[in-house]
Amino acid sequence: MKRLSLKIRIFSAALLALLLFIPMIAYALERAYVGSLSHAMLERMRVQTLTLISEFEIIGNISNMPELIINGQFNLPESGLYGIITHGNTVIWKSLSSMNWPVPMVPSLPAVGEDQFIQIQQNSRTFFLHTYTAEFSNGEEFRTFNFHVFQDKRSFDAEVMHFRTTLWYWLGIISIILLTLLYFTLQTALRPIGRLVNEILRIEKGNANRITDQYPTELEKLKSNLNHLLNTEENQRQRYKNSLGDLAHSLKTPLAVLSGLPDLPAQGREPVEQINNIIQRQLKRAVAGTGSRWNQKTLIRPIAQKLCSAMSKVYRDKDIDFELNITKDIGFFGDETDLMEMLGNLVDNACKAAESKVIIEAKRTDSQLSICVADDGPGIPEDKRQLLIERGKRLDSYESGQGIGMAVVSDLVSAYEGRLLIDNGMLGGAVITMEFPLSK
Structure with a gap:
């Protein structure tokens, strides 16, 4: 987490907030919609119950209901809307829509003049039930009747599902729009930081000396x-x-x-x-190394070419063939004099030991610069390689070509926080490599 960029952190935090906030908003809106829909269902069923009450009459001991009810759904079989009138535990009337429909058992009945609105189960189906209890007089006494209206809940659930689908569809679109706006806002807000980082990188690579751009x-x-x-x-x-x-x-x-x-x-x-x-x-x-490696970049190839030109004159009798494997853009982040001192000593030692060929290579990765000098001479004995790179050793007592020059090289490489590697290879002779870390 410590290595994540500010952009990723802010965007991740916003995404997390949306992932938490959007479901909460969806839940709250859905609950509000279901509550409103349930209330509308209650009011509609109250009207339907009142329709039954208005059509009902009692003459003597005989109750009377018209064959057809004003609300047409009561007259259609299996319409999903069913009307039942009971007296005590006896069904005295059923709407045409409930002729082949088994009447569910009502768990409780409201008091006279009151109603109730509940949900009940019947054969794995759910129904809304609105019941109203009323008293009618036959001229001699008051008799109690219960008016029941059942509404199949499937249409209600279908409306809720449609609302939920539509809600998530639009919330998804809004989320994408918000994330897009957030991304472009972050791009705009953090662009000055990106410019500052690029300027610092240019200073590190030696392409600038100061930060000159204008910033917030x-x-x-x-x-x-x-x-x-x-x-x-x-x-x-x-x-x-x-x-x-x-x-x-x-x-x-x-x-x-x-x-x-x-x-x-x-x-x-x-x-x-x-x-x-x-x-x-x-x-x-x-x-050595006291200079800032931020703002110094010394190209290696020109230095190597100068050294090869000078050494070809010094060792004219050997007619040494110099091979440079260095691209033009590879640079050493340090003082030019230090590079000349280090590379000059290595090339001089290689020329002293070489038979006819010296190779100078420079390679760079994202984290390291390597400068390698190889010759086709007899090489350096394995038992003396470690002594050459150990700090604090006196090197001026070694063979020709490995005197005070190697001591200077070792100290300069250490001053630049690098390391010196000695091996045999390439041409059969010594291969001396200087490795320097690069800032990431």
Whole structure:
């Protein structure tokens, strides 16, 4: 979850809200519709019951109902609307629609002058039942009659199902419209952040030095802070380089004077030379990697071509064949001098060991840059490979081509948080690879 983008998080939250909100809205609307439909059914059945009451009359001890009722559904067999009149537990009249219809048992009867509206089951079918109890006088006494109207619930359920289908259809369309609007709103709202990210990526790749685009108020402060950070880092790096340059210059003159003394013993010249080499090495190590890899991109191929041109002159007697497998756009995110120092030492060592061929390759993935130098020489013994890449080891006592230069390479690669790999392969000789991590 921590790696999900803001767009995905906001859109997922909105989608979750819709998934919870839409069913709740659908349930509430359906309940409201069913309640309204049930009330309309009650009112309609009350009218139908009153129709039966208005048609009913009692003469003496004989009750009378017309053959046909005003409401035509009472006159059609199996119409779904049934009328029943009872006196006590005796059915004294049935509508034509209920002639072949078994009369359900009514669980309870309302008091005189009152009605009830319930649902009952009959042969796996559900019916609405409206019952009204009334008293009629035959001239001598009052007699109680129950007027029952049964309505098949299938038509009611069909209306509810039609409403539910229509409701979900339109809610689905509304949800799609809302999600579409939300998506385009997010695209518009987050576009400045995308532009800012792209500018930062351009700085990382070395194609820009500062963030220059205009952004909304909320991002302008971030833009200013990032530019201030870049300015501070660059100034600090420049001061660091100047201080180290001054230090190197201050030490260089006394060492030159010391080494030029005519009466300096021979055993003293070697320590002086070692001190000079150590100073150069540590200065190079201190400066390496201090620059921001955001805004420096050094193309590798031109550097490699310069080195090959120089080495072909230095080792003219070997007539070395140089092969470059480097595309034009592959770059090293660091100082050009550092790249020249590292690659120059590796190519120089390869030329010293090579018989006739040296290969320089550079490959890049999303997370790593690899620079490889191979030769067709005798290779490096396996028992000495690890010593060459261990930090803190003194390398100046090794064979020709693996002296102080490899120490500088090892320190520079470590300063750029990379690693140095030594193996034999390709042409049969040594293969030395520098691997540098790339920001994602």
